[in-house]
Amino acid sequence: MATAPVTPAGEEEGSRAAVAAHQAGGPEIAFFDVETSVPQRAGQGYALLEFGAILVCPRRLVEVACYATLVRPADLCVVSAASVRCNGITRDAVAAAPSFLTVADAVYDILHGRVWAGHNIVRFDLPRIREAFNEIGRSPPEPKGTIDTLPLLTQRFGRRAGDMKMASLANYFGLGRQKHRSLDDVRMNLEVLKYCATVLFLEASLPEVLTVENLVERAITRSKTNGATSPEAIKSEANSSPDSSKRQRTISQVNNPTPDGDNQESVDPAMDRNSSELISHIEDMKLNATMQMGVSSSGYSGFLEPSDVSTECIKISVNPSYYTQRTFIKHKDSPLQLCCAGLKVQFGVSTKFLDNAGRPKLNIVVDIPEDLSEVLEFCDNLAQRTSQESGSTSEWRPLIKKYGYVNRPTVRLNIPTTVTSDASIYSTDIYKKEPSGNTQKLAFSKVDAVELDSLFVRGNKLDAFFSLEIYDYQQNAGIRLVAKRLVVHSE
Numbered sequence: 001m002a003t004a005p006v007t008p009a010g011e012e013e014g015s016r017a018a019v020a021a022h023q024a025g026g027p028e029i030a031f032f033d034v035e036t037s038v039p040q041r042a043g044q045g046y047a048l049l050e051f052g053a054i055l056v057c058p059r060r061l062v063e064v065a066c067y068a069t070l071v072r073p074a075d076l077c078v079v080s081a082a083s084v085r086c087n088g089i090t091r092d093a094v095a096a097a098p099s100f101l102t103v104a105d106a107v108y109d110i111l112h113g114r115v116w117a118g119h120n121i122v123r124f125d126l127p128r129i130r131e132a133f134n135e136i137g138r139s140p141p142e143p144k145g146t147i148d149t150l151p152l153l154t155q156r157f158g159r160r161a162g163d164m165k166m167a168s169l170a171n172y173f174g175l176g177r178q179k180h181r182s183l184d185d186v187r188m189n190l191e192v193l194k195y196c197a198t199v200l201f202l203e204a205s206l207p208e209v210l211t212v213e214n215l216v217e218r219a220i221t222r223s224k225t226n227g228a229t230s231p232e233a234i235k236s237e238a239n240s241s242p243d244s245s246k247r248q249r250t251i252s253q254v255n256n257p258t259p260d261g262d263n264q265e266s267v268d269p270a271m272d273r274n275s276s277e278l279i280s281h282i283e284d285m286k287l288n289a290t291m292q293m294g295v296s297s298s299g300y301s302g303f304l305e306p307s308d309v310s311t312e313c314i315k316i317s318v319n320p321s322y323y324t325q326r327t328f329i330k331h332k333d334s335p336l337q338l339c340c341a342g343l344k345v346q347f348g349v350s351t352k353f354l355d356n357a358g359r360p361k362l363n364i365v366v367d368i369p370e371d372l373s374e375v376l377e378f379c380d381n382l383a384q385r386t387s388q389e390s391g392s393t394s395e396w397r398p399l400i401k402k403y404g405y406v407n408r409p410t411v412r413l414n415i416p417t418t419v420t421s422d423a424s425i426y427s428t429d430i431y432k433k434e435p436s437g438n439t440q441k442l443a444f445s446k447v448d449a450v451e452l453d454s455l456f457v458r459g460n461k462l463d464a465f466f467s468l469e470i471y472d473y474q475q476n477a478g479i480r481l482v483a484k485r486l487v488v489h490s491e
Contacts (some may be wrong), residue, residue, distance in 0.1 A: 052182025070097035112141035397478035
């Protein structure tokens, strides 16, 4: 395999020579990724800081050549602290790097006329490449075809890895931490694609055995045989509603099986442990799916008012599995989800902050009553203490902020979006409540921050149903409130 080292500044010729050995427009698939600056204000564009690509044989899915180079932006000031936190590329690193004009020929040769592949490239990487070529007055390369693995895997593999971002997929398959450097990310992208394809191939080969549902059912049966679950409990679970009080695991004891009875076979402890961890991970996926069904139901069962919460029953649950470690905030052994009526909007939707894909981070700031503040403050302190005890060095971001002369407590409610094959849509159900009491669900054809901001005007009141999610990412940690349902009151 012809490969070349990643060279940070002006030494990309070795990589380029390796790529040049493969004819432009050849049959290889070009997996590529770009790293950019992070816009700090609305209207500010992205500056290209790094380009990396590998050529992959489509028949064997092996890397046959690679190319990577840092790129010096026209203005080094765009490399902000936020940008460095995102990808680790500093001003000093790119100060001596070649300009995009210098490396444009190499980028063009590796991309033009080939099939392009990458994670979220249609919405992010492709526009950045075209912008870079337009800035130097050249026509951009054109693909023979495009494979965007984000919508592809979301559609074919399902949301088994949560938001299906590259970091989440890498954690799901135990591939390590995403480095957010171009060449590392494209190689990780290829490995993730192989893993997903293998799982789907195996499931298609034995659908009656290897689907998620059948794996869990077999684990429940095995757990029952070991005395962990009674037939009545299984029947009750199968017929239960998505109410939070019935979302407890039916296979929670499968991690410590106790062989008993004449029909038990001897099991290798190491193999049994790995199988148990896999089943535990699958059950977590089922739990998340059940929660999503629950909050989509008309009754919105499983959401507690602050007055129904006992802080003595709030626990932090750390669930280590074969794939990753997840941390939950639970109340009486069920994920804590809260609801509160009549919250006043303090700050509406802002487009000031953007995510890595260039989309606005949608959230609103609302005032909260004292009883909700007490519950959230307890959760925040408990989660922070757990984070510190686990050895995390990330800076903890307080959940509650106080404004004004009276120090009124406020929180951010995040409105997540989901990327489909056609467009981005809101993951939050949004309703409008008329003065008459009639409530109507609002339909949105796309994500539009301006349209959304017109709903959440300062002073407006809303009813909120939300979950609490603990995050620890890029040296920042805290609790994120994720809105599942918002009911806006009409004046």
